[in-house]
Amino acid sequence: MGVTRGFTGRERKGADERLPPGQYDTGSSWPVLTAELAPHIDLTTWELAIGGLVEQPTNWTWDELRALPASSYNGDIHCVTTWSKFDTHFGGVSLDTLLEVARPKPEATHIVATATTGYTTNLPIDDVLDGKSWIVWEFDGKPLAQEHGGPVRMLVPHLYFWKSTKWITRIDFLDHDEPGFWERNGYHDRGDPWLEQRYQGDA
């Protein structure tokens, strides 16, 4: 399709190679988008369950999680609503650490992550294993704010951010793909920002 008459775009300081197609740099702001009201989570009773096709279904309490070796992510994040945020710092634990205990079975191909609100999202396991995903509770050295999924969320920074489940409470391993909340509502099953996989039907 052709050029939009009269549109030149916001002044761009050269094309930033860290910006996936169709994204803009949101700078210091961090927009919030959710489909539900932000829940209040009590960490004294909170648990993260890992189940489905795993050798050892496990439940982690907040204190147990905090006792694990810490892992952090320093880098960019991308939201399907077209903002990207550069150089973020998240602190938490690598999902790999939790999976050393749970041990996904060989037939597991996908996960579904679930929030206390009932929100779900699906991911191929190749997108969460080997240092690609985290359970996080710190942002820029401070506790993660409630509206950003605090006290605890998942982080899968190489995919659009709706895959990074806020207020996460369980992860289930499956031998098939099972679309989650936004995926059933028209969003892409994988969500790679560099391929602009925004909606169902995108490449």
Place this chain on the structure above:
Amino acid sequence: MTSVPVGRSWTTGIVREIERPTDQLVKIRFEVADRTPHRPGQHYVVRLRAPDDYTAQRSYSIASDPDDPLVEIMVEVLPRGEVSPFLHEIAEVGDEFELRGPIGRWFVWNDDVPSICIGGGSGVVPFVSMMRYAQRTGIDPRLRVIASAQTRERLPYVDELESYGALVALTRENHHDRVAAHIYPDEVKALAFGAQRAYVCGSVGFVSFAGRILGDAGISDENVRVEQFGPSA
């Protein structure tokens, strides 16, 4: 899930009508090629393309009734924004835009579930589509609307909201005999009575405020559907 349709590819919208009801609002009515019918509450993505192929895309709720031959959006201009000032200042009848939609299968109301809607500022737009649909099909008693804004001038569709019977809650000026104030619990309680679902749309701060007063009015969190616009505070 339900069979709410979602537009799967980009299409073209030609601007057939454009109106600037205030310095801060622009209403655009598109003729959409290969149009997929929408449900009230869904939105379109508008994509602008610069000569060097740079693109900017933003989501806009649909204001029109599904039966309307044109698709209508209402955009509030954000200072220093990229897309909304362009639509307000430059877009004209005859222009063509890349559009994608309708999108969203969650924030839709097209059935007989008695519902209450609370919109802040341009967050009322999806409710206008719901209202128009409800009036045409005669199920309007099942849809109650609360619209909040600082002033009358800042509230899109204010006349239409009033004639529908929506509660207009202005925070910075008196409105008929209502003294300027945020929506207060008793106002919501009266309208939430019998509602099985709530829809809330607006800024992040507005949404959490509306969620709290809905909770006080007896609507539990899992029955609240939310759509948030705009940057966080």
